[in-house]
Amino acid sequence: MIKGYAGRLLEVDLSTKKFSFEPLDEETARLYIGGKGYGTRLLYDRTEAGVDPLGPANPLIFSTGPLNGSVAPQSNRFAVVTKSPLTGGIGNATCGGSFALGMKKAGIDVLVVSGRSERPVRIEVDGDGNHVEFLDAADLWGKGTYETQELLGKKKNHAVIGPAGENEVLFAGIVSNERIAGRTGVGAVMGSKKLKAVSVWGSRKLDMEDEDKFKAYTKEVRAIFKDHPVLGESMKRFGTAGIVNTTNGRNILPTRNFQKGHFDDAMKISGEWMEENDLKGVKTSCIHCPVTCGRDVEVEGKGRVKGPEYETLALMGSNLEIGDLKKVSEWNYHADDLGMDTISLGGTLGFAMELGERGMLDTKLHFGDPAGVTELIQDIAHRRGLGADLADGSRRMSEKLGGREFAPHVKGLELSAYDPRGSFAQGLEYATTNRGGCHVQGASMYLESVGPLTINPRNLKLKAELPIVQQNLACTINSMVLCIFTTYGIVPKQIHEMDPNSWKYRALAGALENSGPLFRWVQSIKGSPLLWFEKWLTMITGTKFSSGHLQEIGGRIFNLERMFNLREGLTAADDNLPDRILHEPIFSDTTSGHPLDQLLPSYYKKRGWSADGVPTKRTLDKLKVAV
């Protein structure tokens, strides 16, 4: 087996309560790495078109990558892949916590859960003994994710769902420790299988090609991250919440269900506010991560608990016009405990508030007023009353109640917290990303509007190239499986230190904006490893990787996802943005919102797709995508 892999795949069938350990397919690992890439390949091959996402034939695939189990920063994450009940297309999410490490120690690269149990069940995987136990979980059913993990014990590594997953809330997630695989409803799929928890352990060690070299180089990378203005300074000091004031200053902080991009009380939900008023000095991190982006906060009655991240602060704070960090922290705690994605939850709550204010929904919810929200979050998780409608997400609500033009989603997945009207490449990325309106399947906004090198976010230059390169890179990162934050280190410290008003900076930003062909050429180089991603893969597996290889692998994964979506009935018509984003301005000097129609043809062409967004045979053959 290739170094870096345990070499085993565990098959679990909940219908028959049978399991088997199978060899990992080396060719698939070479082509798709691991994580979401390997999972997508399995999902495509094992499902028929039109498979019911909440039916027994939809597999739930947990997958690690070659870096999991190593000491690389931000490397202990796992991916979950399945057909999404929220979008009807490819579903996936990644998660920190300890579960990935547990899988690797158990000698399992991939865990495929199929079938459906009749009664609540949990499974325990003893990797050393090569044994799987199916245990009754009736006593855990109904319990929150925190209590469930507490009862299961801290010695093992768990992936669990809360009531939201049990009740098939379409944006339910899967929790490990205090982290959540939040997006696309993977928790609802787990709940549909009546699977409450997976616990896994073992004592195996990661076998890598050159461990000494890997450790020495990783020490260098850690030093780069610690010295980096974003990873080592802003994010280390303020967590992900350190970006609230930046997006607010740029008018891209979702406010009042994306009616505005600026919130007057943004400071009160910011990282600075958290540091001074609520943080109490406790930073947290995933295993081996020097960034420490996690923040614990005090929540009344709960003590010190995981604090809200940027996305939660935006979607459940400014998006609802709630400038109250304590309230958002409280809602974040409940959402995590109930097992729900706070991005989709906040987006759906904002949509419900606007429906209510327009008289299209009978609700007492109001922007700027926290009354009723805490109770509604509980009702959503348990599908009670109005909560039953919200549990299906904003797209389905809009189909039932109206308001499609301002329902904040792409392909059914609620938009994350960067308004694309101030970040055109990010908007194109939202529209074309296979899992829907998501910011961590590329993160073009970093180079475009919030990072240190702000190529003009509101012209059309480089706007088709940037999302392609970013999406491809993200596909590979999510298959290794690394945290996407590792990509923020790519922009070196020296650029951060440049005066944004200097001629050098202007020259650099201008050159980048006009460098489409050059940009793509550099990314296609297949030679020596340049960045930590390629170097780590090379040192672990023994196979030489370069930036060009990472682009090629990512492109392969992205195109396979696209083929999955096309097979499930999603088309170019689904590469869209809400009407509000397309047509309603949030800047005073413009009349239009986002020029998606001008960008899509170029994007399709550069992807090697037909004019209607279908990958050509030539593109698929070139990337070795078998369909």
Add this chain to the structure above:
Amino acid sequence: MPVHVEVTYDMSKQLGTHRLELSGNTVGEIVDAVRARFADDPDVFEKLTAQTAVAVNGLLVRHGDRLETKLADGDRVSFVKAAAGG
């Protein structure tokens, strides 16, 4: 010309507020008005704004004409730092 000014990070700590109401006809005049608040130690202002861009009503003032950019009544001028979230 009255405008709203937003500052963040350590600059707001130094000023004791994150929001100021100032007068100025151009971005340059507003920057000078903020600088004047650091009259006792101008180096602090330069240090705090060294890697800071300026946005008017959310749009980054492009670099060449930053200081000459004209302002209208009620505009919002924001001092913006590079950051990342997720």
